[in-house]
Amino acid sequence: MSGFAQNTFNGLVSGAFYALLALGLAVIFGMLRVVNFAHGAFYMLGAFGAYVLLTEAGVPFWAALVIMPVGLGLLGMALERAVIHRLTTLDPLYNFLLTFGLTLILQDLVKLRYGVQSSPYATPSLLSGSVNFGLFDFPTYRVFILGFAVLLCVAVWWVLTRTRIGMVVRAATERPDLTRAFGIDVGRWVTPVFGFGIGLAGLAGVLAAPMRAVNPLMGADLIIVVFAVVVIGGLGSIFGSVAAGFGIGLVQAWGEAYLSNFPIVSQTIVFVVMAVVLLWRPAGLFGREEAPA
Amino acid sequence: MRRTVGVAAASAAVVLMAGCGGGGPQSGGDQKLTGDKIVLGVLNDQSGAYSELSGKNSVTAVEMAIADFTAKYGDKAVTTDITVQTADHQNKPDVANSKAQEMYDRKGVDLILDVPTSSAALKVADVAKEKKKLYFNIGAATTDLTGKSCNRYTFHYAYDTYMLANGTGKTTTEQIGKNWYILYPNYAFGQDMEKSFSTAITAAGGTVVGRDGAPFPNTSGDFSTFLLKAPNLKPKPDVLGTMQAGAELVNVVKQYNEFKLRDKGVGLAVGLMFLTDIHSLTPAALAGTTYTDAWYWNFDAKNREFADRFQQKAGTRPTFAHAANYSAALQYLEAVQAAGTDDADAVVKALEGKTVEDVFLRNGKIRAEDHRVVHDAYLAQVKPQAEVTEPWDYVKVLETIPAAEAFRAPSADCKL
Numbered sequence: 001m002s003g004f005a006q007n008t009f010n011g012l013v014s015g016a017f018y019a020l021l022a023l024g025l026a027v028i029f030g031m032l033r034v035v036n037f038a039h040g041a042f043y044m045l046g047a048f049g050a051y052v053l054l055t056e057a058g059v060p061f062w063a064a065l066v067i068m069p070v071g072l073g074l075l076g077m078a079l080e081r082a083v084i085h086r087l088t089t090l091d092p093l094y095n096f097l098l099t100f101g102l103t104l105i106l107q108d109l110v111k112l113r114y115g116v117q118s119s120p121y122a123t124p125s126l127l128s129g130s131v132n133f134g135l136f137d138f139p140t141y142r143v144f145i146l147g148f149a150v151l152l153c154v155a156v157w158w159v160l161t162r163t164r165i166g167m168v169v170r171a172a173t174e175r176p177d178l179t180r181a182f183g184i185d186v187g188r189w190v191t192p193v194f195g196f197g198i199g200l201a202g203l204a205g206v207l208a209a210p211m212r213a214v215n216p217l218m219g220a221d222l223i224i225v226v227f228a229v230v231v232i233g234g235l236g237s238i239f240g241s242v243a244a245g246f247g248i249g250l251v252q253a254w255g256e257a258y259l260s261n262f263p264i265v266s267q268t269i270v271f272v273v274m275a276v277v278l279l280w281r282p283a284g285l286f287g288r289e290e291a292p293a
Numbered sequence: 294m295r296r297t298v299g300v301a302a303a304s305a306a307v308v309l310m311a312g313c314g315g316g317g318p319q320s321g322g323d324q325k326l327t328g329d330k331i332v333l334g335v336l337n338d339q340s341g342a343y344s345e346l347s348g349k350n351s352v353t354a355v356e357m358a359i360a361d362f363t364a365k366y367g368d369k370a371v372t373t374d375i376t377v378q379t380a381d382h383q384n385k386p387d388v389a390n391s392k393a394q395e396m397y398d399r400k401g402v403d404l405i406l407d408v409p410t411s412s413a414a415l416k417v418a419d420v421a422k423e424k425k426k427l428y429f430n431i432g433a434a435t436t437d438l439t440g441k442s443c444n445r446y447t448f449h450y451a452y453d454t455y456m457l458a459n460g461t462g463k464t465t466t467e468q469i470g471k472n473w474y475i476l477y478p479n480y481a482f483g484q485d486m487e488k489s490f491s492t493a494i495t496a497a498g499g500t501v502v503g504r505d506g507a508p509f510p511n512t513s514g515d516f517s518t519f520l521l522k523a524p525n526l527k528p529k530p531d532v533l534g535t536m537q538a539g540a541e542l543v544n545v546v547k548q549y550n551e552f553k554l555r556d557k558g559v560g561l562a563v564g565l566m567f568l569t570d571i572h573s574l575t576p577a578a579l580a581g582t583t584y585t586d587a588w589y590w591n592f593d594a595k596n597r598e599f600a601d602r603f604q605q606k607a608g609t610r611p612t613f614a615h616a617a618n619y620s621a622a623l624q625y626l627e628a629v630q631a632a633g634t635d636d637a638d639a640v641v642k643a644l645e646g647k648t649v650e651d652v653f654l655r656n657g658k659i660r661a662e663d664h665r666v667v668h669d670a671y672l673a674q675v676k677p678q679a680e681v682t683e684p685w686d687y688v689k690v691l692e693t694i695p696a697a698e699a700f701r702a703p704s705a706d707c708k709l
Contacts, residue, residue: 003525010517117345118543118573123551130553139551211551212514213543213573221512249513256518260505263479267508 002135007257008250013142015249016149020204021226022233022241023156024197030173030236031186031193032080032088037099039226040219041106042072042198046205047214048110051119061124061210068206069199076198077191085190103220110216118213145207152203153242160238169193173236174288228274234287244285248273325634327401330374333359333622334402336392336417337432339381342539343409346567347432350607351407351618352379357602358622362630371630378402382413389413393420393428403635404429404625406618411435411482421446427637429621432614434482434565436701439663443707446637448644448664451617451653452587454482454489455701456670457565460585460694461534462493464672465562468691469583470531471499474523474559476516476545477536479506486536486564502526507537516545517552524557536564546574546582555581568612568685571675576687579675583691586673588613588653591686599652610685613653620653656696662703670699 021039028036049068053059059067079102087094122128127141160166171179172186180186205219212218229248233240248270255266277285335352338344359375378400382389389408396402397420405421408414409432421428422444430438431450434457438449466473473494477483483506491501503526505519516537523533533554535545542563549561563584571579590600590610599619603611611619628643629635645661657668672692681687 003521006521007518010515010521013517014513014515111340115345116340116342117569118540120573120575120578122575122577137553139553141551208514211547213540213547215540215543217540218514221510222514225512252513253515253518256508257522260518260522263506263508267479270512 003257005133006136006138007253009138009142009146011250011253012246013146013249014252015246016146017204017208017222017245018226018229018249019153019242019245020149020200020207021222022229022245023153023238024200025226025230026233026236026238026241027169027173027193028197029230030238031169031176031190032084032095033092034084034088034095034099034194035092035227036197037096037223038102038106039099039197039201040223041103042076042201042219043205043208043222044110044216044219045072045106046202047121047209047212047218048114048119048205048216049202050206050209051121051214054121055119061206064209065203065206069203072202073195073199077195079198080191080194084194088190107216107220114216116215116217118215121209121214123210141210145211148207152200157239157242170238173238225270228270230284232274232277232284234281234284237284237286237288240284240286325636326372326629327403327635330372330376330401331626331629331635332376332378332400332402333625334378334380334396334400334405335407335618336380336382336389336396336405337407338384338409339379341384343384343432345569346612347407347409347614347618349379350603350609350611350615351431352377353607354603354611354615354619355406355622357606358619358626362623362626366630371633371635375626382408382410384410384413386410386412386416390416390420393417394424397421397424397426403427403629403637404622406621407431407614409433409614411437414438415442418442418444418447425637427625427640429625431617431621435485436704439665439707440704441706443663443704443709445641445664445709448621448659448666450621450666451613452585452670453665453700454485456587456699457585458486458489458493459701460670460672460699461562461564461583462490462499463497464692464694465532465534465560465583466494466497466499469560469562472528472530473499473501473532473534473562474526474530475501475504475534475536476519476523477504477506477564478509478511478538478541480509482538483509483536490534490536490564500528502528502530507541509541511541511544514544516548520545520548520552520554524554524559530559532560532562534562534564538565539570542566542570543574546578550578567614568610568687571687572685575678576675576681577678579687580677582675584673585694586613586671586688586690587668588616589671589673589688589690590616591688592671592690595652616653620651623651624649624654624659658696660703662709663707664709665700665703667696667700669696670694 046068050064053064123141127144129140130137131140131143176186229244233244255269259265337347339348380392382392404427406429408417408430411433414430414433428447429450434454436453436455477487537545561582566584590596628640632639632643644659647659649657655669659666671690673688674691
């Protein structure tokens with residue numbers, strides 16, 4: 001029983017990363033119709049930024065947790081203004097290629113300076129112990145990540161559903177043309193939303209630094225799973241991306257724990273789930289079928 | 294009359310001597326050094342996962358070998374025109390294949406060195422066989438290079454899966470704990486390592502109480518399921534043996550520490566680890582971990598002297614792969630010097646069965662049967678942070694594994 005609880009907990013921690021990344025992808029896709037392939041690279045920059053801040057300026061984890069998302073959010077906004085918005089009126093493939101190119105550039109720039117070997121990043125001392133849950137111990141840092149991610153998702157949900165800004169963003173995300181018809185300037189919100197999505201990726205990166213290998217390719221592998229998560233949740237669906245993020249984390253953890261005799265299963269389970277969901281609901285679990293024009 | 298005879302004799306002597314003197318350059322013409330020069334080719338990963346443990350710094354090591362060789366022989370060297378060609382195989386077998394062909398055919402390369410990644414290494418062995426040109430593999434771990442894929446022109450230099458498993462598996466079982474839990478990446482290298490380790494552990498009287506193949510590549514970066522399982526196995530394992538490499542190894546070790554497995558009585562042994570891995574994880578994260586090292590830079594004064602020279606050129610301490618590249622290049626040049634030609638068959642003859650002692654090869658022998666280069670290996674343990682007194686000095690050598698025991702006996706699968 002304690003084994004099951006531990007595995008569930010772990011699944012939720014992995015899921016927290018998926019959820020934060022998928023949430024950013026979902027708001028960006030909803031608002032801009034851009035599949036941001038560079039999301040993994042910004043996650044990597046978040047982790048690397050934390051490492052560089054710590055080793056070269058002595059900035060602790062807690063400060064990095066604020067500095068990196070804000071800094072990367074601003075960088076994201078600049079990129080949106082500089083290049084991405086020029087391509088949004090064209091076929092989505094153009095922006096897909098652009099962001100893929102950005103990924104390669106960002107990865108190689110980091111590689112050039114810091115090499116491919118993983119860089120060390122210690123867990124902040126305040127969180128390095130473990131918490132006793134009666135049945136089992138669990139690393140404090142993981143508990144923190146889970147709590148932090150859940151709080152953040154709730155906060156985003158609150159902003160989106162309970163504030164006027166959120167209302168505009170939601171309307172613009174789900175029916176941009178109709179929103180425009182109501183006289184709301186959708187274009188004004190595009191840049192901040194893109195920056196916000198990138199900021200979330202950077203935040204996930206900072207959170208990952210103490211528990212994952214910090215290297216230029218750390219986002220490249222992860223982003224493939226995150227795309228699957230977004231598709232399962234329903235492209236552009238904000239709730240769907242969060243729910244699918246945690247769900248896929250759980251499925252992976254349980255798969256590894258209880259199907260360990262079949263490693264091939266735990267390796268492919270995410271994509272099997274994706275295929276099944278797409279057959280059953282082509283728009284994803286929480287996506288809305290596009291009405292025929 | 295007598296005078297004339299004397300002059301004639303003197304002239305004859307002069308002619309004779311001139312003839313003798315001319316013998317050098319003339320037989321020099323017989324030396325058959327292709328193009329009157331030697332070209333060494335370093336084919337490895339120059340930008341990817343293995344670029345730091347080997348990569349460009351291996352080229353530096355090979356250049357050091359050339360400089361040392363030239364300094365040693367001076368005018369007596371077979372040639373002073375020795376150059377290095379390099380290429381990036383990106384760890385892809387097809388790229389390695391075409392780059393190796395290009396090196397032998399168009400770049401005039403006499404010897405290809407390094408080639409990490411087993412699948413790529415095996416491809417290059419095929420090319421070497423076909424072109425009848427020499428190939429010293431250093432970076433790859435597969436025992437197939439001296440097993441079913443062995444050939445007359447291929448030598449396997451630094452290490453292999455048997456050596457890693459035998460060293461770490463056997464010695465750790467004897468000295469640290471008998472019960473093992475093995476975690477391996479589920480692909481050819483990991484499966485091979487798991488088998489080799491299980492064999493070595495069982496032979497040393499230990500037991501493998503659990504083994505799991507983790508997804509490869511592990512896209513989630515999470516190994517916690519396996520790490521949670523380890524301390525709850527019955528009987529409880531004394532050692533977690535991880536066969537992950539590179540960034541995956543970093544993930545396993547970070548999470549091993551998160552779940553405080555060492556405090557729960559589960560030690561850590563690593564299948565394959567390079568100095569650069571310890572550097573990126575920091576010794577604090579790995580303190581007490583055992584692994585088999587093919588060479589360690591601060592083992593003795595001789596190694597240290599080499600490491601100092603290497604650091605001046607490369608700006609960092611050498612891994613065993615760097616030292617092995619140096620040694621391989623040097624031993625090839627020595628063999629060419631001895632054979633007086635760069636003809637591959639003659640050089641192979643000069644190398645086979647030779648015993649060698651250099652900065653990398655201790656009690657080294659180039660086995661004629663399968664072209665495995667055997668040498669002393671070392672069971673190493675990562676020092677606690679408090680004992681680390683200078684940068685990169687992360688390891689203490691627990692035990693020297695004699696050359697005769699470190700590697701497997703020649704395989705019956707190998708027919709040169």
